[in-house]
Amino acid sequence: MSEPILKIRNIESFYGPIMAIRGVSLDVHEGRIVSILGANGAGKTTLMKTISGVMDPEKGQIIFDGREIQGQEPHRIVHSGIVHVPEGREVFPLLTVDDNLSLGAYTRNDTQGIEQDRELVFNYFPILKERRTQEAGTLSGGQQQMLAIGRGLMARPKIMLLDEPSLGLSPLLVQEIFEILRRLNKEQGMTMMLVEQNAAAALNLAHDGYVMEVGRIVMDGTAEALMKSEDIQNFYLGVQEEGAREERRWKRKKTWR
Amino acid sequence: MNMHTVPDQTTINGVSYNTKPGQRPVLVDKCATIPALFKQRCQSMGDRTAHREKDLGIWKTYSWKDYWNHAKWIGLALRELGLERGDVVSILSEDRKEWAYADMGIQAVGGIASGVYTTDSASQLAYLINDSDSRFLIVEDEEQLDKYLQIEDQVPGLLKVIILEDEGLHDLSHHRCMLIKDLYQIGWDTDIQEPEAFENEIDEAQPEDTALLIYTSGTTGMPKGAMLSNENIMAAIEAGARRLSVYETDEQLCFLPLCHILERDVSIYFPLAGKCIVNFAESPETVFNNLQEVSPHTFTAVPRVWEKIYSQVLILMQEATPIGRLAYGMALKAGAKRGDYKIKADKVPTGVAINYWIWDRLVLRNLRRMLGLDRMRRGGSGAAPISPELLKWYWSIGVPLVEGYGMTETAGLATMNTRFENVVGTIGQAVPGYDLRIADDGEIQTKGLNNFQGYWRNNEKTAETFTDDGWLRTGDVGRLDEDGYVTITGRLKDIIITAGGKNITPAEIESRLKFSHFISDAVIIGDRRKFLTALIMIDQENVEKYAQDQKVPFSNFASLCAAEEIKALIRTEIDAVNKEFARVEQIKDFRLIDVLLTAEDEELTATMKLKRSYVEKAHGHLIEEMY
Numbered sequence: 001m002s003e004p005i006l007k008i009r010n011i012e013s014f015y016g017p018i019m020a021i022r023g024v025s026l027d028v029h030e031g032r033i034v035s036i037l038g039a040n041g042a043g044k045t046t047l048m049k050t051i052s053g054v055m056d057p058e059k060g061q062i063i064f065d066g067r068e069i070q071g072q073e074p075h076r077i078v079h080s081g082i083v084h085v086p087e088g089r090e091v092f093p094l095l096t097v098d099d100n101l102s103l104g105a106y107t108r109n110d111t112q113g114i115e116q117d118r119e120l121v122f123n124y125f126p127i128l129k130e131r132r133t134q135e136a137g138t139l140s141g142g143q144q145q146m147l148a149i150g151r152g153l154m155a156r157p158k159i160m161l162l163d164e165p166s167l168g169l170s171p172l173l174v175q176e177i178f179e180i181l182r183r184l185n186k187e188q189g190m191t192m193m194l195v196e197q198n199a200a201a202a203l204n205l206a207h208d209g210y211v212m213e214v215g216r217i218v219m220d221g222t223a224e225a226l227m228k229s230e231d232i233q234n235f236y237l238g239v240q241e242e243g244a245r246e247e248r249r250w251k252r253k254k255t256w257r
Numbered sequence: 258m259n260m261h262t263v264p265d266q267t268t269i270n271g272v273s274y275n276t277k278p279g280q281r282p283v284l285v286d287k288c289a290t291i292p293a294l295f296k297q298r299c300q301s302m303g304d305r306t307a308h309r310e311k312d313l314g315i316w317k318t319y320s321w322k323d324y325w326n327h328a329k330w331i332g333l334a335l336r337e338l339g340l341e342r343g344d345v346v347s348i349l350s351e352d353r354k355e356w357a358y359a360d361m362g363i364q365a366v367g368g369i370a371s372g373v374y375t376t377d378s379a380s381q382l383a384y385l386i387n388d389s390d391s392r393f394l395i396v397e398d399e400e401q402l403d404k405y406l407q408i409e410d411q412v413p414g415l416l417k418v419i420i421l422e423d424e425g426l427h428d429l430s431h432h433r434c435m436l437i438k439d440l441y442q443i444g445w446d447t448d449i450q451e452p453e454a455f456e457n458e459i460d461e462a463q464p465e466d467t468a469l470l471i472y473t474s475g476t477t478g479m480p481k482g483a484m485l486s487n488e489n490i491m492a493a494i495e496a497g498a499r500r501l502s503v504y505e506t507d508e509q510l511c512f513l514p515l516c517h518i519l520e521r522d523v524s525i526y527f528p529l530a531g532k533c534i535v536n537f538a539e540s541p542e543t544v545f546n547n548l549q550e551v552s553p554h555t556f557t558a559v560p561r562v563w564e565k566i567y568s569q570v571l572i573l574m575q576e577a578t579p580i581g582r583l584a585y586g587m588a589l590k591a592g593a594k595r596g597d598y599k600i601k602a603d604k605v606p607t608g609v610a611i612n613y614w615i616w617d618r619l620v621l622r623n624l625r626r627m628l629g630l631d632r633m634r635r636g637g638s639g640a641a642p643i644s645p646e647l648l649k650w651y652w653s654i655g656v657p658l659v660e661g662y663g664m665t666e667t668a669g670l671a672t673m674n675t676r677f678e679n680v681v682g683t684i685g686q687a688v689p690g691y692d693l694r695i696a697d698d699g700e701i702q703t704k705g706l707n708n709f710q711g712y713w714r715n716n717e718k719t720a721e722t723f724t725d726d727g728w729l730r731t732g733d734v735g736r737l738d739e740d741g742y743v744t745i746t747g748r749l750k751d752i753i754i755t756a757g758g759k760n761i762t763p764a765e766i767e768s769r770l771k772f773s774h775f776i777s778d779a780v781i782i783g784d785r786r787k788f789l790t791a792l793i794m795i796d797q798e799n800v801e802k803y804a805q806d807q808k809v810p811f812s813n814f815a816s817l818c819a820a821e822e823i824k825a826l827i828r829t830e831i832d833a834v835n836k837e838f839a840r841v842e843q844i845k846d847f848r849l850i851d852v853l854l855t856a857e858d859e860e861l862t863a864t865m866k867l868k869r870s871y872v873e874k875a876h877g878h879l880i881e882e883m884y
Binding site: 249250 | 429811
């Protein structure tokens, strides 16, 4: 495979004295969807924030497109082509859908390109076109998520960091949004890094996966390989192991092999 | 027991022992059997604390009276359910007070207690139950119970399975399973119907009765059950009192598996004599926190644990402020100077003592408190060789740490260094009353009352273990200096004969490798081969730390092992070791085992040592790569 577009090397990030990421290294290749799995507090969101510059790493490098970008201001990182779609959507509730999208293109000044991208967003999310004059706060959760993704697209990024796009959405909506993400990847060649708790959906969508636990990566591989792993099946996909009794409660220890 | 033949008695730390060690009858406070001593202690100690255990995050105390009552109920109930004298009961549980209750209860009514490791698989459990011909099985919780349910039809000899924790099992209805509280109830009822029955059973115990079965890990073939008699254990207690003294006021922490003779002696049998308080760690994962909370006076552990504590400090210091690092360095220097005298039990010159006193106040005392070693009078290390540098480090920070040696077949204790008679790098002198010799082939052989009775229903193996003149073959090769200190150099069975015809004891090289902070364990390969190679298990924590400091990218354990920089690191470690050995004994090539092994894996013993034969089999492809 070619040189990865995003390389992370031994990143360590802290919240005060607490080490949230303990030396994480990973690669994202162009055109691929990489999914990060992990339980609460594993450090997935921190990892995303560290990449997008919201947090500064104590140690390590983030190499994007051949340049080290760790510790840079977030707006410069957006400028270099990384867009972060935050957890919990965080659209501007009092602005209209259109204004939200325009804000996504704040770093750009090619009016024509912006308008093209707006059409692109409306193409993928037709509902946003219908509601373009409506205040974003009045949209449903799913629509807000679409808007957040659309706003991200408006920066015309080389890679999108998606933090839990399925959060708080109905299974049907999750399916819909993931389908759109798949199309974006296929048709636009959009590289994505996806943090998810919904492991089944994420592994279905992604090409590669990493599993994080207490700030470290404990397992990685192609999505297919991960889906076959017993540990993933047991602890992330909810497959019940054959037990001696029906109402078995205990789980065997994870080995991450 | 014939009271007329009580030998001369000596009092050690408030307990009376035979003046001359190693003589029959072995008496501890005039008791000749474990149950008799147990009875005596419970009567005299009454409401004083015997055990502590954490319950929902709070340390709770349990008295000797609790110990007595619960053991009594277990013993009487098992007898009521069909246990006869000489029958075996298997215990499959992590360390907890009920382990001790059951051990005593079983032995008091003439049963034989046999521990099963919680990491054993269902099929291993079936083998152990059938081989020991167990009548009862005590399981800790639903996880362990499920092992039994998987092999239910393979163990027809079992009468009942007793469950200690009912969580998740309220709806269980199974004709052979019962909860411990129901067992207690049966015991309670029996006690009312037949008062004194338990005491009468205890009086029947004889020193030569088999008290426990300990299955030895068996790096080759199936595990064998070593039979230890009351007398063996009493002899171990006697030796322990002289070499591993404990006081009534001592606190201990129990965390190694009680199926292992080391923890069993130290946490169940020795406290019977020494009356000290045993604190049970919550789980193997929380040992270091529990250590801090308990701050024991004596602490016996395997080298791995001592190594971990040291690594923690090392990492902490690397991340400390420059001033903190400087202070630590100065304090360690002062400590090392004093340690050099202390470790040999020499008198410390006044200047050195004063210098140490200052640094102790400033730094070392706090360090010890933080680690939970501040009250420690003696640390012990056994079950595997420990690096001399590590021993010296502990002496430098003011923790006296000594190495000892024993095996199941010697009732856990054969030789021991003490704080006052200590030679680093040796395993100490033979314990009092125990004889030790080096055979012509270099094997360490022992004779005395600690020597076990033989393997359970396996006369052939028993005969192989003893020499014609009745000495026990330990299987370890070593040498003896003129003061009686023993140095182990290897295992007899593991001797490698290279294609060139050279005899090599791999254990010597392996333990040198293990002394590296980056190597957790190693297996030397080379039998009938042209040269020696090694399979290395890296120490995850320390190597990860190294990789991060050196900016070596890695994601999971396998990629860590695959990193060139890590291979280079291990190569330098091996090169350093190679310098100490002759040319034929040098390691030419090596491979890292790139799966993170856990105690559940067959390749590891319960004390996390690599098993040569399994490793050679499981990682044969790595070995072939090297030749």
